[in-house]
Every structure is written in structure tokens, then in C-alpha cells.
Amino acid sequence: MFEDIDRILINEGAIATRLAEIAQKITQDYTGRDFIVLSLLNGSLIFVADLLRLVPLPLRLVSLRVSSYTGTGSSGEVTIAKDRLTGLDGRDVLIVDDILDSGRTLHRVVGHLRENTGAASVKTCVLLDKNVQRAVPFNADYTGFQIPDAFVVGYGLDYNERYRNLPFIAVLKSDAISRYSH
Ligand code: IMP
Ligand code: MG
Secondary structure: OHHHEEEEEEOHHHHHHHHHHHHHHHHHHHOOOOEEEEEEEOOOHHHHHHHHOOOOOOOEEEEEEEEEEEOOEEEEEEEEOHHHOOOOOOOEEEEEEEEEOOOHHHHHHHHHHHHHOOOOEEEEEEEEEEOOOOOOOOOOOEEEEEEOOOOEEEOOEOEOOEOOOOOOEEEEOHHHHHHOOO
16 A cells, blocks of 8 residues: 555654644633534544544534545535434534535535534534635634645545555555546
8 A cells, every 4th residue: 555655745743743732722622511523424534533532521423424525526516414413403513524625515514504403603623724726615613734735645535435544644646546546
């Protein structure tokens, strides 16, 4: 798997250091509040697991499967499995996702929560914020790293469901992109 890497953008040490900072901020902001973390799957799986173990609060964790990407491009359509979004009435909700790119996913999920669940507050936390022209305007409340406009994998992020288990954020070689294109 490591031979498929063109370059590492963010290494394990940098991720660990930044997660500790974000966790401290979240802990300060949510102390004394009854809050629910909504993890968007599969991309945020590894991020949320490492992050929440650094947040010593009695939070609740729920997850939601959303998808918008096929291969290395956004399909533009965001699907939400709505059956999982009950019990948020009056609660503070923190949505965690892997990466903010076109903005469609978080815009859609935040909009859905605000309109349909009665959540008291809805905030967002992303590991990566890609420096691109958004399809819809969106800023996250907590951001790990700003990255350039490149397709990245690792630490939860996939290319056609592969490479999520890389321990760092990296760019793939073009032959790996062709090999797993379908
Ligand atoms: P958005 O809806 O375009 O903001 O994209 C959000 C979703 O697209 C993320 O949760 C990822 O699953 C996927 N995505 C966006 N950029 C990348 C990337 O560079 N690598 C892997 N997945 C990505
Ligand atoms: Mg994804």
C-alpha cells in the first residue's frame, strides 16, 4: 500500500498534535452541556475515534452514513439515511466529518438538522478544509488543517473505498488512481 503514495501531506505526529488542540477547544466549549456528536461515515471514522478519546466529557456518539463522492470527483448529490436522526430535539449537536470540499455534504446535513430535528445548536468539525471554490458557501466551526486543492487519502479518507487505513494524509500516484478506478 505504501508504494502507492506519491507524497505525504500531513504526517501522524502533526495529526496527533492538532487533534489534541481541537479536543481541548471542544472540551472548553461543551463543558456542562449535554451534547451529541454526529459522525459522518465512513470518512470521519478514524478521526472521530482518535478525537473523542481526547475529550473527557459525557458526550453521546451517533453516526450517519452520507455519500457524495465517486472516484476522485464529487457527484453533486448527497444522500442521507434519515432514520438515524431521532432524539436530537433540544440537544447541542456537533457534526464531525473528514473533509470540507464542495461544501455540499455539510450544508445538506446541517440544513437537514436545523429544519427537521429541533436541535438546540448545530456546529461542525472537520479534519481537513480543502482550498477550493465551494459549490455552496460553508465554514466549519473547528478545522484541523487547510490543504491545497488535491485529492487526498488516508486517516479515513478513501479512493473508491481504499486507503482509509493509511495512518497519514497523502496524495496517490497516478498508477494507483488508474488501478482502482473501478
Ligand atoms: P463535499 O460535499 O464536496 O464538501 O465533500 C465532502 C465529502 O467528499 C467528504 O466527506 C469526503 O468523503 C469526500 N471528499 C472530498 N474531497 C476528498 C478527497 O480529497 N479525498 C477523499 N474524499 C474526499
Ligand atoms: Mg467519503
